[in-house]
Amino acid sequence: MIGAIFAALPLLLTVAGVPIFIILLAVTALGINHLGTADLRIIHTSIFGGLDSFPMLAIPLFIFAGDVMAQGGIARRLIRLILSLVGGIPGSMGVAAIGSASVFGAMSGSSVACVAAIGRLTVPTLIEQGYGRRFSGSLIAATGVIDIIIPPSIAMILYGITAQVSVTQLFVAGVVPGIMIAALLSLYVMVRASVMGTVRSARPQLPVVLGALRDSTWAMFAPVLILGGIYGGIFTPTEAAGIACTYSIIVSVFIYKELSWADIWRIATSSSVLVAQIMLLVAASSAFGWLVTTSGLPQKFMALIQGMNLSVWAMLLIFNVVLLLVGSLLDPPPAILILVPLLAPVVQAAGIDPIHFGLVVTINLAIGMFLPPFGINLFAANALFKIPLGELYRGVLPFLVIYLIVLGLITYIPELTTVPVGFIMGLTQ
Template sequence: MNALVFGVLPIALLAIGTPIFVTLLIATAAGMLMLGDIPLRAMHTALFGSLDAFSLLAVPLFIFAGDIMSRGGIARRLIELIMALIGGIRGSLPLATVASASAFGAMSGSSVACVAAIGKLTLPSLGKAGYNRRFSVSLVTATGVIDVIIPPSIPMIIYAIAAQQSATQLFLAGIVPGLIVASALGIYVVIYSRMKGVPVGEKPRWDVIRPAARRSLWAILAPILILGGIYGGMFTPTEAAGAACIYSIVVSVCIYRELAWRDVWQTAVDSSFLVAQIMIIVAAAGTYSWLITTSGFPAQLVSFIDSLSLQTWALLLVINVMLLLVGSVLEPPAAILVLAPLLTPIAAKAGIDPIHFGIIVTVNLAIGMFMPPFGLNLFASNAIFKMPLPQLYRGVVPFFFIYLFVLALITYFPALTLAPMALYK
């Protein structure tokens, strides 16, 4: 009966198009009725208690900071510097696109914002350099999810709350996987450029690099402030998000002067819509998670998985496949909040490090964001760049397999995620 309420019912509701937060609340209410001895006021307490977490404040702050950086010229100047530095080799422009997404990821954890910011600046140059539009838009769509993997990452913060782990340790563990993804994508775009015979890019020139570096000085300091403050012990991730907001506003309004104060207000209003969507899911999923835990369903699920006598590698394979499928229909925050209460006990029983498991979950859900047919980044690119979805589906296939290869490395070589934590200690 528990499996019907906590598994089959939510899937059925999602299949008929029910919003995720409504699905979770209905499943919670049905579960309370099934258990029978839980007062209705407990749902109210769990609903609002889910939002009562200091670390959760980092989510709206990072979203707001990312929007300010995108609109205030910080992201654009950083991308222009990277494009000026990378040249003289075949594939320099796609390489610059990958590097720009990685740099943007070090400032903001919003994948859709990355797709919009990187795409608007790099697509015209990619087209002029001889890259067809399907490849160019697919590249931007796939590289945009690096933001989810490279810290600071909003899904990592959500996982830290749901699994009661350290967000700082998750950020550390995400550095190497993020760099591996970027390197693998870089190798592919260079090989692709050689195969297609794309002309060699213009060599870097000091007279171009110098003014670009001068213009982007304050932009370069943004990721240094955020990551340096966290790993240097000056900020918690939440405090770093607040510092990023203040820094981006001061630079955009007072130094670059690309935003007026009314633009800051409008950006805050626009960001609040996305924040509201995330927070209502967080509240509903927190209630759902609380009831799952109260019902004892995770313990039953662990016992069932244990009875199958799966080896750890097989268990991880099953979890990866499930997460990929879930990630293709749910946004990472919602997927993490729904699945973390179910999967973390299973991972713990199998002896999988919770930080390593958090990175596995994050990378899976990042891949799901551009996995056909329902990946969020696919719809974002379709709306922003007017690329038909059937073409996008074909275009992202090579990138999908690259990410799968990296996912396999991360899954079965825990040292890739855990080594940075050991060095930090």
């Protein structure tokens, strides 16, 4: 019976189109009633307990800060600066889009926001320069998920809270994978652009670079302030999110003067919709997590894995396949909140570093966001740029290969994530 509650019921409700948070609450209520270990009032306690978290405040703050930066001129100036530096090389506009998404990821944590902000500014130019609609839209859909991997990352914050590990250490661990992905994507774009014979942007000229540098000084200081403060131990990720909001408002309203207070209110209202969706999931998954823990399901799952006598190598391979499939169906927040309470005890028992596994989870779910046929970034690119989904499915395949290569390296060479964490944490202590 308990198996039907945890497996069959969510599947049926998902097929019926029921919202995820309602599914989680329904499963929790039925599970509590079946087990008889507590009454339904525990749901209220779990919901409010899950939301009453200081690290959780970073999520709405980073989302709001990212929206302000996208609309307040900060993102546009960063693209202009990066383009002025990489002009003249094959695929310069594509490389600029990748670099801009990476820098934008260091200021925000929303992948769809990155697709919208960077895509609107780069896709028309990419098409004009001969990259083609399919390649341009696919590039942005795949590049947008760097926001999930490069800190600060909403997915990492949720993983850190759920797995009870340091969010700051997760942020540090995400730097190397993010740089690897950006570098390999840029290399592929340069080779592809050379073959396609796309138009090259003007070579870097000192007056142009200095002008872009002068115009984007305040924009460049944003990621330095946010990440420098976190890694330097000056403030926590949550405090960094609050500083990011304040800084982005000051720069956009008083320095660049591209936003009014009415615009700030409009952005706050629109970003609150996404925040509400995430918080509903957090609230429902807190109750669901309590049920999973008290039902003994993690112990049964751990016993099943141990009974298979799998090596750590094989176990990680299975987890990767499961996470990729789940990531293609669910956004990172609900996927993390549902799976991590189940997987964390197994990972701990197997001796896998929880920070390393956090990056494995994050990269898998990032790939899922543009994995055909249900990746949300594909639908975002389709809606924003009117590119048929069939073309996007074919267009993202080369980028999918690149991400899978990095996923394999991160999965089986944990030192790529653990060594930077040990080094940075050693400096700040």
